[in-house]
Amino acid sequence: MTSVTSLRKALLDQAPKLMAWLCYGVPHIVEQMGEAGYDAVLLDQQHGLTTHEDLVNCLIAARAAGLPALVRPQGPDAGQIGAALDAGAQGVVVPLIETVADTQACMRAVKYAPAGMRSWGPYRGRLLTSHDDLDAVNDWNIACVQIETKAAMENLDNILAVDGLDMVLVGPNDLATALTGKRDIRAPEVAEACDQILKAAKQNDVFAAIFANDFDFARPLYEAGWDLITVGTDMGLLERAAAGVVKSFRDME
Numbered sequence: 001m002t003s004v005t006s007l008r009k010a011l012l013d014q015a016p017k018l019m020a021w022l023c024y025g026v027p028h029i030v031e032q033m034g035e036a037g038y039d040a041v042l043l044d045q046q047h048g049l050t051t052h053e054d055l056v057n058c059l060i061a062a063r064a065a066g067l068p069a070l071v072r073p074q075g076p077d078a079g080q081i082g083a084a085l086d087a088g089a090q091g092v093v094v095p096l097i098e099t100v101a102d103t104q105a106c107m108r109a110v111k112y113a114p115a116g117m118r119s120w121g122p123y124r125g126r127l128l129t130s131h132d133d134l135d136a137v138n139d140w141n142i143a144c145v146q147i148e149t150k151a152a153m154e155n156l157d158n159i160l161a162v163d164g165l166d167m168v169l170v171g172p173n174d175l176a177t178a179l180t181g182k183r184d185i186r187a188p189e190v191a192e193a194c195d196q197i198l199k200a201a202k203q204n205d206v207f208a209a210i211f212a213n214d215f216d217f218a219r220p221l222y223e224a225g226w227d228l229i230t231v232g233t234d235m236g237l238l239e240r241a242a243a244g245v246v247k248s249f250r251d252m253e
Contacts, residue, residue, distance in 0.1 A: 007068035025050030027061035034065025059088040078109035088124035091142025098151035148174035167207035
C-alpha cells in the first residue's frame with residue numbers, strides 16, 4: 001500500500017500547512033504540486049473543470065505523490081461526497097453549508113455507521129487505508145464544511161460544535177460578497193469574521209483552513225495560526241506567470 005500522509009496527523013503538529021487548490025483537473029499538475037513540496041491538494045469540482053473521470057485520475061496522481069487530497073464537490077450532495085471518498089479522497093470540503101442540519105447531513109455522508117450513513121463501496125479509498133476498521137476510516141477521512149454566507153456566520157458556534165466535524169474552511173471571496181456586497185476580502189467585516197471563525201474553531205478543536213488570494217493576505221493568516229492555508233489556484237498561478245512573461249517580453253521592445 002502506497003504511503004499517503006495522514007492530513008489529520010500533519011495538521012496536529014501545529015505548524016500551518018500549505019494546500020494547492022486545483023481547478024483544471026489535470027493529473028500532471030497534481031504531480032507537480034507534490035514535487036514542489038505542497039502539503040496537500042484540493043480538487044475543485046464546484047468552480048473547476050474537474051469531471052468525475054478527471055477526479056479519479058487526479059486522485060491516482062495524488063496517491064503516487066504521497067499527497068493527501070481533499071475534494072470540493074459541487075454542493076452538499078451525499079452522492080457526490082460519497083463518490084469522492086470512494087474514489088480515494090482523504091476528505092471533502094463541502095460548500096453552501098449554512099445550518100446545523102446542513103452540517104449534520106454532511107457528517108452522515110462522510111462517516112460510516114454508527115457515526116454516519118456513508119454507503120459502502122470504497123473501490124479506491126481502500127488503497128489508501130484499510131477499510132476493515134470503520135472507526136479508523138472515519139478518523140482517517142476529513143469532514144470539512146465551508147463558511148461563506150451570513151447565515152453560516154449567524155450559526156457559526158452551533159455549526160462548529162456538531163459532533164464529528166473535523167475542519168472548517170473559510171472562503172473570503174464569497175464571505176466578502178455576503179457581508180459587504182463587494183468582493184473586498186480586506187474589508188474590516190471580513191477580517192472580523194475570519195478572526196471569529198478561527199477563534200471558534202480552536203474552541204471546538206476543529207481544524208481551521210482558509211483560502212488566500214495572495215501572499216499579502218496569507219502572511220497574517222500564517223502568523224495567526226490557521227492550520228491549513230491555500231494561496232491562489234492553479235488557474236491563477238498560470239495566469240500570473242503567463243502575464244509576467246508577456247510583460248517581461250514587451251518591456252524588451
